[in-house]
Amino acid sequence: MAAAAAPPVLPASAAPVRTPGYYVRQRLLANGPAMAGLAFIVLCTGLALLGYLILPDPTPNANDGLVQLQKQPPGTAVTILHRPLAQGRGAEPSVLQRWWGGAPARSQAVAIAGYRIVGDTLRVQPYRVKGALAEPELRLALPEATGRPGSAAELQRLVEQEHIEQRTYWLGTDKAGRDVLSRLLLGTRISLGIGLVAVLISLLIGVTVGAVAGYAGGWLDSLLLGLMTVVWSIPGIMLVIAISLAFGSKGVWTSFVAVGLTMWVDVARVVRGQMLSLREKTFVEAGRVLGLPTARLLARHLLPNLLGPLIVIATSNFAAAILLEAGLSFLGLGVQPPAPSWGLMVKEGYDLLGTRAGLWLTLLPSTAISLLVLSFNLLGNGLRDAYDPKTPLG
Known part of the structure; x- marks a missing residue:
């Protein structure tokens, strides 16, 4: 009885069969400028998808401007005092709501040049732009500034930890004082x-x-x-x-x-x-x-x-x-x-x-x-x- 014929053996040097899509990908990957463009597009897409979740100003349309900080140059660093809103804080938006439309400002931000606490009074030196008239020092009762009553030491800690922010505008501000x-x-x-x-x-x-x-x-x-x-x-x-x-x-x-x-x-x-x-x-x-x-x-x-x-x-x-x-x-x-x-x-x-x-x-x-x-x-x-x-x- 004749032995079954052995299957043909392909030579070791035979190139594997590739689909046309494989060669398209290889040509694209070998194109440096195209891959650089793709990398920048991917970066911008990631920024667009994250949206408000990564913004320094997460308010709707990044529209929280400070009048005192109009047209400031890149790298401007200021001290911000956060005062409670008169109408209250309102409901906290969900993560999905913040991602899609941002979150309303939770406090009233005021740019200040400095502050000091004297007894039960917070004395604030307003932020002054070069060439503008000097404004008088503001005096705020600490319960008003913090929204919470308490001892002077406790109120001072709350002011420094919860209501004072050091903010840097890395690319400056526009004519409305927005980031x-x-x-x-x-x-x-x-x-x-x-x-x-x-x-x-x-x-x-x-x-x-x-x-x-x-x-x-x-x-x-x-x-x-x-x-x-x-x-x-x-x-x-x-x-x-x-x-x-x-x-x-x-x-x-x-x-x-x-x-x-x-x-x-x-x-x-x-x-x-x-x-x-x-x-x-x-x-x-x-x-x-x-x-x-x-x-x-x-x-x-x-x-x-x-x-x-x-x-x-x-x-x-x-x-x-x-x-x-x-x-x-x-x-x-x-x-x-x-x-x-x-x-x-x-x-x-x-x-x-x-x-x-x-x-x-x-x-x-x-x-x-x-x-x-x-x-x-x-x-x-x-x-x-x-x-x-x-x-x-x-």
Whole structure:
């Protein structure tokens, strides 16, 4: 009886079979600028997700400004006295409420130059900005300052431990005395949120219109192509104004939707062009012969082949949406005060150009916008090269 034939042995030097996605990842990982951009995007995403939980000023919109501290330079350190609010503290917000919308101020903050306790009286020297008139010393009864009665020693300990804070404004304050660092960090949530919503809306509309136009062809393609051309010819700002008028408001969510509805044409044109070439392929003809429904043929067999170009254009649209939102907020057509939009912060700094504070109040949000847009552009270029089979590995 003949022995069973042994299975063929592959040579030790034979390279393992890799999927196309493996080579895409390797090319992307080997692209230093793209990975640097991705790292910065991940950092900004983490800051946006943590939001109010990590801000020095966790009040809604980081809007707790002190009149005495207007337009202070970066690194300003002051002593803050916290006095109880006249209406009481109110209910403590939950962690989820603080994460989403911040927490109201639990006390009245007052900037002071110094303090001393004499008997049952707290004597406070008001904070004085250079060039301002000197204010008289404030005298507060200790029970009023602390909100609790008790011995002088106990009240002194409570004042020093619970009601005196040493605060440093690492990036200075704006014209309303608000912490620029807190508003800059919170602005990442608006910028990334604008980009995300805009990309999702543009993909939803653009992929649908482009796929239908490219696959159907004929009069439907001509009609949809004409619609794209008309929308393409209208300036984005005019579309945003029209959409804002239609919604009857100029809030944050209106800006999100308006920016998204101005960016779908780019996606639709790319999808239409790709679909025109793919619909003539053999596998599409085979699907038609087998009687596959058109919707399934599009969703399961044609659109997955567009994943690479869609990812690249999505990163490009993300950067464009951030720039468009910043420009609209600068013009007063986007996010409205007191929301900490980077474009709105640039406008506030621009209004102060010529003063000592105008330089950094304009430069800081402008730098944040530039770095985030540059990161998305670098990532988009890296993805474009990664999906190109001609790009060498490493």
